[in-house]
Amino acid sequence: MSDSCLSATIAGITMANPLVAASGCYGYGFDYRHCIDPACWGAIVVKGTTLHPRLGNPPPRLVETPSGLLNAIGLQNPGIAYFLKYIRVRLPELGCPVLVNIAGETLDEYRRLAALLNGVDEVAGLEVNISCPNVKKGGISFGCDPALVYELVCRVREAYRGPLIVKLSLEAGNIVSVAEAATRAGADALSLINTIKGMVIDVQKRRPVLGNSTGGLSGPALRPLAVRAVWEVSQAVSVPVIGMGGIMQAEDALQFILAGSAAVAIGTANFVNPAVPKEICDGLKRYLADNGFTHYRELIGLARPGS
Amino acid sequence: MHPNSDFMHRCELVDLTRVAQGCFRLKLYAPALTGAEPGQFVHLRAGSSTDPLLRRPFSIHYVDQKAGEIWLLIRVVGPATSALSRLRPGAELDLLGPLGNTFPAREEAAAAMLVAGGIGLAPLYFLARRRLEAGLAFDLLLGGAEGSSLPGDAFFDCAGLKPMLATEDGSRGFKGTVVDLLKQRLESGEKPSRIHACGPVPMLARVVDLGKIYAVPVHISLESLMACAVGACLGCVFPFKINGMLEYRRVCRDGPVFNGEEAHFNFV
Numbered sequence: 001m002s003d004s005c006l007s008a009t010i011a012g013i014t015m016a017n018p019l020v021a022a023s024g025c026y027g028y029g030f031d032y033r034h035c036i037d038p039a040c041w042g043a044i045v046v047k048g049t050t051l052h053p054r055l056g057n058p059p060p061r062l063v064e065t066p067s068g069l070l071n072a073i074g075l076q077n078p079g080i081a082y083f084l085k086y087i088r089v090r091l092p093e094l095g096c097p098v099l100v101n102i103a104g105e106t107l108d109e110y111r112r113l114a115a116l117l118n119g120v121d122e123v124a125g126l127e128v129n130i131s132c133p134n135v136k137k138g139g140i141s142f143g144c145d146p147a148l149v150y151e152l153v154c155r156v157r158e159a160y161r162g163p164l165i166v167k168l169s170l171e172a173g174n175i176v177s178v179a180e181a182a183t184r185a186g187a188d189a190l191s192l193i194n195t196i197k198g199m200v201i202d203v204q205k206r207r208p209v210l211g212n213s214t215g216g217l218s219g220p221a222l223r224p225l226a227v228r229a230v231w232e233v234s235q236a237v238s239v240p241v242i243g244m245g246g247i248m249q250a251e252d253a254l255q256f257i258l259a260g261s262a263a264v265a266i267g268t269a270n271f272v273n274p275a276v277p278k279e280i281c282d283g284l285k286r287y288l289a290d291n292g293f294t295h296y297r298e299l300i301g302l303a304r305p306g307s
Numbered sequence: 308m309h310p311n312s313d314f315m316h317r318c319e320l321v322d323l324t325r326v327a328q329g330c331f332r333l334k335l336y337a338p339a340l341t342g343a344e345p346g347q348f349v350h351l352r353a354g355s356s357t358d359p360l361l362r363r364p365f366s367i368h369y370v371d372q373k374a375g376e377i378w379l380l381i382r383v384v385g386p387a388t389s390a391l392s393r394l395r396p397g398a399e400l401d402l403l404g405p406l407g408n409t410f411p412a413r414e415e416a417a418a419a420m421l422v423a424g425g426i427g428l429a430p431l432y433f434l435a436r437r438r439l440e441a442g443l444a445f446d447l448l449l450g451g452a453e454g455s456s457l458p459g460d461a462f463f464d465c466a467g468l469k470p471m472l473a474t475e476d477g478s479r480g481f482k483g484t485v486v487d488l489l490k491q492r493l494e495s496g497e498k499p500s501r502i503h504a505c506g507p508v509p510m511l512a513r514v515v516d517l518g519k520i521y522a523v524p525v526h527i528s529l530e531s532l533m534a535c536a537v538g539a540c541l542g543c544v545f546p547f548k549i550n551g552m553l554e555y556r557r558v559c560r561d562g563p564v565f566n567g568e569e570a571h572f573n574f575v
């Protein structure tokens with residue numbers, strides 16, 4: 001199969017394939033260059049960026065769980081001014097569209113971040129992070145209330161003219177209501193799901209393992225929850241859904257696409273296998289060829305009743 | 308070697324030997340990795356299932372350039388290291404590397420002191436052999452809880468190394484910790500050019516304190532659970548105090564070897 005069988009357009013962003021490097025797992029896109037060409041991605045979403053530099057959470061920041069990983073990085077990043085001055089100019093080297101994940105502590109911080117990134121040519125779009133479980137202010141505290149999500153996305157929408165993606169959490173018990181609110185406010189696409197808050201206790205020390213006590217769960221352990229979330233949200237909204245949660249191989253990506261994802265994001269799997277985007281692209285092409293499809297978009301939502 | 312990649316390798320396990328209680332030496336045929344320097348590490352996958360999920364970082368224990376081998380020294384602490392210890396020669400291992408920085412390689416007239424606690428021996432053995440090969444003076448100090456937790460004499464003899472041992476139960480060498488042994492040496496007037504240390508964090512904190520008291524620069528090699536090991540995820544950080552400001556640095560990319568004086572041990 002030719003490469004064109006995987007071409008995608010999400011929120012107006014033209015991508016060579018529907019694979020997206022998930023925010024927080026790929027730095028600014030440069031760290032894996034010795035292992036794999038970043039241009040093999042459909043798009044890269046860079047590390048969550050805040051208005052001011054953030055130190056992040058005290059270590060330990062990671063603990064492994066059965067088929068999963070809890071992390072509590074706490075949005076360590078050098079801030080938007082540093083990003084615009086030093087990182088922005090290097091992004092074209094990556095060879096694929098780059099989105100910036102923005103996280104604020106207040107509605108106004110989200111608006112200011114969006115305004116600062118508006119019209120920045122090197123940035124293909126924004127992913128609005130209203131679902132980080134590891135920060136005290138902002139993050140998930142915004143993401144659970146549909147009215148607040150509507151207000152927040154409206155303000156970002158007014159400040160930013162380019163493609164706007166909103167990243168949702170399953171912690172919002174009403175993820176469909178939150179998704180509808182984000183869409184009404186002008187989101188061009190939705191990405192889901194962010195990690196889910198969890199904890200591991202060290203029984204010898206009788207204390208939580210993580211410096212932040214809690215962390216966000218990622219990896220294969222999360223996958224069935226994420227597939228279900230994509231299934232529900234993609235039927236409720238008309239904008240494309242970027243599905244993520246424990247995708248390790250082509251078969252996992254196919255589950256998300258068949259559930260209704262127009263694209264899929266890959267995070268934790270990069271830590272295990274840096275060649276994962278290339279392997280999943282190859283696997284998707286094989287599946288298309290073996291099953292008589294000509295383009296992956298024919299598979300989107302195909303598992304739904306009546307499809 | 309993985310196609311189109313400098314850092315992704317598939318290597319054959321050539322030899323696996325138990326060298327102490329719960330401690331194994333792996334020799335891997337990896338000609339592409341023989342340019343590695345002391346201090347660097349590899350990120351190794353312990354199986355192909357999702358549990359254990361992440362790779363595990365291991366210091367490079369030695370590079371045998373003639374044989375095209377890299378060696379790893381592994382202490383069994385959990386399911387991943389346990390699985391590695393049960394491998395048979397011929398097994399293929401998936402690893403990333405060489406990663407991280409190196410011990411500073413400045414040639415010094417005065418002897419360097421290499422201070423290892425337990426499995427902290429792994430990178431310092433490599434450094435010791437490189438110094439030996441280059442004719443640079445050094446002392447290797449190695450501590451463990453008990454004699455059986457440390458490799459036997461033959462392990463060091465065949466490399467031409469003569470470590471000074473310290474065991475807490477006194478069963479081999481000096482009775483006490485390796486920090487007690489270091490303190491005794493410094494108190495007796497020895498003045499090493501620098502100290503290179505690797506071991507548990509509380510041990511490293513005490514070595515750095517001694518270095519400050521006796522005005523000897525200390526380089527520490529840190530251990531941390533890692534996810535990416537290439538600098539992307541910020542999961543493996545350790546606190547440092549730089550110009551009075553707290554800063555989290557990546558053990559994988561900014562280290563694993565750091566200036567000990569800058570490490571913010573009190574914060575941990």
